[in-house]
Amino acid sequence: MRLNSDKEPQIPPRKAPIPLGKIAEYLDAEILGNAEELISRVAPIERAGVGEITFLSDPKKARLLRTTKASALIVPRDTPPIEGKTVLLVDNPYVAFARAQRLFFPGPFSSGEISPLARIHAEALIGEGVEIQAFACVEKGARIGKGSILFPHTYIGENVVLGERCVLYPGVKIYHDCHLGDRVILHGGVVIGSDGFGYAWDGKEHLKIPQVGRVVIGNDVEIGSNTTVDRGTLEDTVIGNDVKIDNLVQIGHNVHVGDHTILIAQVGIAGSTELGQGVILAGQVGVAGHLKIGNQVKVAAQAGIHKDAKDGEILSGSPAIPFKTWMKMVAAWPKVPELRRKIKHLEEHVKEMEKRMERLAPGGDK
């Protein structure tokens, strides 16, 4: 067998093409052009061709609207007609792109098959139409909601409750008693409900504090590969609805994450901190423990949050400060060595002037 490690983009063809009219209907779009045209996939504007639909997300690429070979273009409603092009007019082209793509790739659907190689406890409750693949392990008292999919090597601990139409990719591990809502997607290697990091130093050794809360996750949550969410100490760690968490994020015990919040890769949230709704933490941000971060707070990459943040604050830096102050500060930073030299020079200058003045008017003139 010869394997060709080519690196050219080569997206596998999928399913039957879809008439443009059906796409327009789904996107709530107005068509200018042929509604019968068959579309077989979405493509980036630089490379779209016949049978493909594209969209303009970056205004800098507007000139490509005239030259693209795409069969159809998704554009804002106020776009003037483009000669020779079929367009779909929409309110928000990026949202329309996402929707169109979901028509072509509606996501994994349960086959409803249970692999004979899976290990399912007799006292687990498996909903209708659940798919469980080889080497998945579902423990006593667990409940798996309708239409959910468990990929290989997933582990569902005792009394875990999983909602409907969840997708657990390979190697997801959910410790006992945790509770997930509907349509939750967990990517490869995610760990939910491991012990929070709690010890009491008794003078000789670190005494482990049992972590007896759960992790409770809302609906429509997606969590990226190898992210870890610890269970609570006495109460629960809680992830709200429509929360989206990227890869390799750490969420400590007793943390509460508000609805619609976005945590980008490698963020870390220390124990007992509360994040509001619609918060966005960029990559590698760290948040200290026992803080209250308001709604719609936005934090730039690598920032370190050490105190509470009010609704709508925009923060950056470690320790974090308001973004605008931070921008001025970091612009000034590289000048600090020069400032030192200038101050030294000024000091000498002033001292010298003082000597001259002393000679002009000895002893001061007080």
Next chain:
Amino acid sequence: MRLNSDKEPQIPPRKAPIPLGKIAEYLDAEILGNAEELISRVAPIERAGVGEITFLSDPKKARLLRTTKASALIVPRDTPPIEGKTVLLVDNPYVAFARAQRLFFPGPFSSGEISPLARIHAEALIGEGVEIQAFACVEKGARIGKGSILFPHTYIGENVVLGERCVLYPGVKIYHDCHLGDRVILHGGVVIGSDGFGYAWDGKEHLKIPQVGRVVIGNDVEIGSNTTVDRGTLEDTVIGNDVKIDNLVQIGHNVHVGDHTILIAQVGIAGSTELGQGVILAGQVGVAGHLKIGNQVKVAAQAGIHKDAKDGEILSGSPAIPFKTWMKMVAAWPKVPELRRKIKHLEEHVKEMEKRMERLAPGGDK
């Protein structure tokens, strides 16, 4: 099946209640009140009720001591009597809380059952009372100490030695020849003994340097989910006794971690660095390679350590400096743009004064 994704705390009830007298005895506490009272769990002071014991860890909540509905309170020995309340007087309420909680949740115990779905090599040595769950894999020459538990999807490589009463949660992977002490707890997805990151550039490509040391871990170590510990290059990577490591931490090849040291989430230790005893590295700290970090060194979150640290140093910042200097520095940072303006203004001012002086006393007066 209808799944209710409620998010109210709902800790499952456990076991039989314990008489307060027995708890007091276990905590070495003095009781003021009814030793016969039955306690069924530990609860936070804000929410504790009848049949529950609570403790005061945060002095700001002292007023709750009078209003809590808890059946018993754990308080410091010098606390004056609280009217109508049953109290346990102890030296350290936080340690007593940890101990009490351990009475109710004494941690996972081996069932002694070996799943027929596990894969155990004929030449592995399994101690008495070991529990091995489905899809665990124990390779040739491995030795599993008495009373240990292997959860599903754990991998124990060739010749690995595991001490007594260890707990390996789902998906733990231990590469060949590594050596773990007694009562070691490894959480989901931990990788022990993967190759250290070592290459020699031969002018055309990176030549992999085989990593032939082991990872050697002491007793009473706990390691958090998805943390990775690389094996040594020629010698071993060593983790001491009573070391506690949080989630998503990276420990490079040849690193030595001293006893009782604490590494919080997302810390990274580069190769060949030596950490002393009782060190505490807060979240997201990075330590460069080939350093020697003394005993009891404490490092604030997100700091970057680039040089050796002496015993007891307290560091912060990237690059890290003494914490007190750092505190003053970061308080001054946002003022830097203002300092630039002030210096510019001073320079102009001084230049103008000099002109005036020159007119008063032309040519200087040397």
Next chain:
Amino acid sequence: MRLNSDKEPQIPPRKAPIPLGKIAEYLDAEILGNAEELISRVAPIERAGVGEITFLSDPKKARLLRTTKASALIVPRDTPPIEGKTVLLVDNPYVAFARAQRLFFPGPFSSGEISPLARIHAEALIGEGVEIQAFACVEKGARIGKGSILFPHTYIGENVVLGERCVLYPGVKIYHDCHLGDRVILHGGVVIGSDGFGYAWDGKEHLKIPQVGRVVIGNDVEIGSNTTVDRGTLEDTVIGNDVKIDNLVQIGHNVHVGDHTILIAQVGIAGSTELGQGVILAGQVGVAGHLKIGNQVKVAAQAGIHKDAKDGEILSGSPAIPFKTWMKMVAAWPKVPELRRKIKHLEEHVKEMEKRMERLAPGGDK
């Protein structure tokens, strides 16, 4: 069974010893001494003994060349003879050490055995001499190249293509359609091809954007434990040849990583960024999305890259700036509080001088 948690280095003896002449030939080295001497392993210079070969990598340890008990020394070609010592003269002792070590530890070789406990789809294509261990899972349409090894709990999704002589350590997960070259090594828990982090906010919720690109990985790539590489949105995420990636690294969707590039532990690369060839990013570096980082760019630990970098740039800090400027800047930082005091003092001083001058020459002298 009594387990001794000793922590003394104890590297297991391996295979038959190798005559020095054969080692010299393999290293393209000139021998001064007995070519018949049998060598059984490579050891660090401080501890090498009879039957062992060592090398000098750190010039500070040159004095050990005379005192080491090693049977042979690997030294640079211009090294003067060392009395009583057998030496191998080479161009680059570190590369020679790597090569010698590879003679003794030539890396895992496939046994060619397919475990009956593995799950291999009937429509997967398994090359000659492939080893597949227990609980590995190979899906429909996957192709595994000759001589590759799949450790336990590996997951090879549908239509994945794996080159020849790859090694996938326990718990590696490769999502559908991804494409790996020859001699790729993936360590425990690596996730390849999970969904990139992409959502469109539709005013009420985050709409998931299907991620339909692949991950395409070149030849001779090694990826460390629990690292995650996301699949592309519309096109592919691409990792070049001879790229070496450490543990817990995050690579976002659509990223391109050039040949020979090195990413050290806990680095994060945001979506659609392009890294050139021979780039080195030290530990915990973060790179923002949609950037172009040139060839041979080097970035110091914990830096945050927010804009494009030209070929050969050396950067540090967050936000990153040229390394030399950064060095001066951080040296000056701790002086900022002192600068504030000095400026305040200067301002007072100048104001006072101005008053004196006003008294000397009232009203100025314009």
